[in-house]
Amino acid sequence: SVLLHVIAGAPPPKALVPGWPTTSTTSTPASLIHSNPPAFNLVSAILTTFELDEISTADEGDAIRRYITNQGMLKGGDVVQRGVMFWVYPTGGKGPYEELEEDDAHGSILLHGLLVTIERGALFEGMVKSIMSDLPEGGIGHIHFPRQVDLSAAEAVATRVGCNEVPEETDEDWP
Numbered sequence: 001s002v003l004l005h006v007i008a009g010a011p012p013p014k015a016l017v018p019g020w021p022t023t024s025t026t027s028t029p030a031s032l033i034h035s036n037p038p039a040f041n042l043v044s045a046i047l048t049t050f051e052l053d054e055i056s057t058a059d060e061g062d063a064i065r066r067y068i069t070n071q072g073m074l075k076g077g078d079v080v081q082r083g084v085m086f087w088v089y090p091t092g093g094k095g096p097y098e099e100l101e102e103d104d105a106h107g108s109i110l111l112h113g114l115l116v117t118i119e120r121g122a123l124f125e126g127m128v129k130s131i132m133s134d135l136p137e138g139g140i141g142h143i144h145f146p147r148q149v150d151l152s153a154a155e156a157v158a159t160r161v162g163c164n165e166v167p168e169e170t171d172e173d174w175p
Contacts, residue, residue, distance in 0.1 A: 025119070025146060030139035043115060043140060047096050052115075053086045054095045057135065061128040064088060068127060072118060079149050080122045088131055089113035096140065111140045121147035 033039045046052065055067050072080035087096050089112055098110045114135045118127070122145040134143045 025117070025144050027134070027144045028142040029134075030136035030141040033140055033142065043142065046115065047087070052096075054113075055086055055088050056091050056093075057088060057132060058091045061132050064131055065128050068118065068124065072122075072124070074124055078124050079151075080118050080120060080124060080145075081151070083120045084116070084118040086116050087113050088116055088135060090135060090137075110138075112136070112138065113140055115140070115142040116145075117142070118145040119147040121149045121151050123148045 028039055033043055053067065053071075055063050057064070067086060068074070068080070068084060071082065071086070072084045073082045075081050089095055093112050096111070096113045098112070100108045100110055114131060116131055127145060130145075131143060134141060
């Protein structure tokens with residue numbers, strides 16, 4: 001709980017509720033990220049890893065649709081089987097931020113894009129439309145899609161190890 005206190009900048013909770021962190025996830029609009037230093041610092045830290053896939057809004061979000069379908073291992077075309085996190089930026093941009101030439105804006109940094117987080121068990125329907133409509137103009141934001149469908153234990157194990165098929169019987173010691 002000390003780590004939570006340091007990150008959030010607020011007193012640590014006395015006890016986390018069952019289901020945490022799912023129970024405390026939420027989307028964060030660009031205005032809140034820019035006005036809240038801990039939120040801005042967290043998004044900045046995530047971006048410094050350079051490990052987030054960056055997906056453009058080209059072709060009316062078709063690349064976003066393909067990415068979620070492939071990375072989320074959609075089951076039956078509508079339920080995300082594996083959690084997904086990526087960055088969406090507007091077509092023509094250069095990822096989540098762009099260092100402008102001094103001639104353009106005195107060496108300024110232009111922020112643009114949306115951090116997308118999707119929980120395992122989220123429904124795919126409407127995701128691409130929500131991402132496209134929540135993409136901030138001139139800033140960075142975050143959209144989160146929570147779990148809406150509980151997956152069976154066998155499906156969860158198969159997803160964790162990257163299998164496409166659910167085993168007949170699941171041994172509890174099996175990773």
